[in-house]
Amino acid sequence: MIRDGGLRIPAAARARTDVRAPWSRRRLLTAAAACSGALACGRERRDGRATASLWFTYGGRNREVLLELVAKFNASKPRYFIDAVYQGDYFEGLAKLRTALYARVAPTLSHVIGEVVPYLAEAGVLEALDGLPGAETLDVVPELGQARSWIGGDERPLVALPFNRSTPIAYLNGDIFARAGLAAPQSWSELRETARALTQRNAGRVTRYGFSCPISWWFWVAMVGQAGGAVIEPDGEVSLGGEAGVEALEFWQTLVSRDGSMRPPPGRDYNAWEQTNQDFLAGRAAMIWTSTAFLKYLEDNARFPVVAAALPRERRFAVPTGGTHWVMPRGASAPERAAAWEFLRFVHATEQVIHWSTSTGYMPVTRQAVQRLEASGYYRTHPNDRVAYDQLEVAMPWPWSTELFRVQREIVQPRLESAVLSRENARALLHEARLLARSSG
């Protein structure tokens, strides 16, 4: 790595940018990004350790646990150093990563949501990982790794390693459910009945909703699967689940508009997720669907017993996987890549996987870690931790589609909101979405 007055610019990137026009857009962006990167990272290693920058996108408890792992790595590896920098939520981090990739000042290591991995991989901006030393011994749980997270993922060069992997799960307020003598719903009809039974009103105003769930693509995808469909068919056709997609959306409409038993939280993206958590913790929602990522956060902050449960079925049980995968953007120097790869091996070691998983709620991503947790009796004493992992049996892989992210954000997500919040016709909206996805794909 070349050092320029404190600005760390990969040698390869310098070589490439030097031949361009002196005031090219890329160069301006590079300078701006490098300046902000220098301000963000700030530190220059004087002890000769190979340093890799890591951009991460967690707040709260998960951030603390990750920084613990980074600190442990930095303390235990005298030849390497990881410089971890917080970059906002998943979408903000992705926006910054793309800008940095364009400006050729991308971090050595980052983690991105699964929907965007095919797009980044096909754009040719990710390092292949399968040739790196020890890659074949990482013992990743196939459903959480590239092999089975995407259809045909094992036939492609390895570009992503699992990190914080999750599935959506249900969280129940143990006190409310015990008082009502109810159990976790196993089907959509039970979910509807339970939500209605647990919704409380005072003078016509809802004081507690039976159910709350962000109006988010991820949960809709789960319901499409539960209704027997798939959002994108294995051959790449964007079907949006066909009839199953409509059923899923109409079910939400029923709960929100007809029954008034489900609260669609205000805000979009992760703001809505956070609001869902707050409603649950404050007792304003008796049951929520959200990511297993919040398991420890909810358990630690709830003043009632938190019970985790699998999502219900309509025609079958089904969930998508979520969370993020580690990726190494291209352009880093060999020492930077070596430091990043050493860190990836470190976080895939059983001890770290277990620490990460049991401290956050994310699933353990290696088989050895799962076996050790089982053998130690951890899952017997912490049954909530097991729910997401058990759901992997019915996990649906994502298609390897470069359009997935765009279909999600631009085409489907706004229409889910229109259907649920503005009570527009679900069938017509999804038909329109299908046409849009096909025409502009």
Add this chain to the structure above:
Amino acid sequence: MNPTRPFHPYLMLLPTALLLAVFFFYPLFVAAKTSLTRWDLLTPASYVGLSHYAELVHSGELFELFGRTLVFSVIVVLGAGGAGLALAVALDRPGRFPAFCRSAVFSAYVVSWVSVALLWLWVLDAQAGVLNRTLAAAGLHPPDWLGDPRWALFALAGVTIWKITGYATVLFLAGLQDVPPSVLEAAALDGASPMARFRRITWPLLGPTTAFVTITSLILSFQVFDVVRVMTQGGPVRSTTLMVYAIYEEVFMNLRVGRASALVVAFFTALMLLTSLELWIFSKRRAL
């Protein structure tokens, strides 16, 4: 006054002209150029001509966005201007209490947008918010201000008015200082009522201040971003997706740099036209 050398005025203008060229005209030129391409930052850009503009017009998105932003701006400009003027007239008097009120009203303006947005997020929460709990205690059925697409835009406009009214108040207070007391006294001696004095003397003399407040509030309301980002993220159902937020969303969330650039150009043009129209109206009024 004649310059010593003919080029002196241009030399004086040069620093500002350079700043404008680098930070305003060059980015605008880049945006105009990029708007003719399909580009996602990572894969090579492809020339698509005016298709982004055609698509924005054809889909109705441009008019929808502009209309929504205009509605928001009109509410904010009228609300902040009206409240600012009323407060300025009420507080344009000596004494400790009016001085305290002037400071209190202006204090909201110096608080950061993000802090204001977070504060109002708490106030406007449908179930736990102070506002709805108060209204519910009074026997009313308040709406979900930020979760209902019919109300969210008005809720954000209300927050923006609350934030910038102090700014309008201070400007109107300054404008009121310029109204000659002798004219008002003469009118009072002639039997003009307080309302007549305001309509016939104060309000016309506040013309330049009103023009300034209106134009700056208009630009400010057109550029609003923070409250949208923090409070609603453009939702629910895009009901609060205003122009600047839409540009941000297109470029940073949807990976569409070309389309976002087309929105930038359209936004710039619309803002230029609106400001020109406003200046023309005020110049006509002054000429009358």
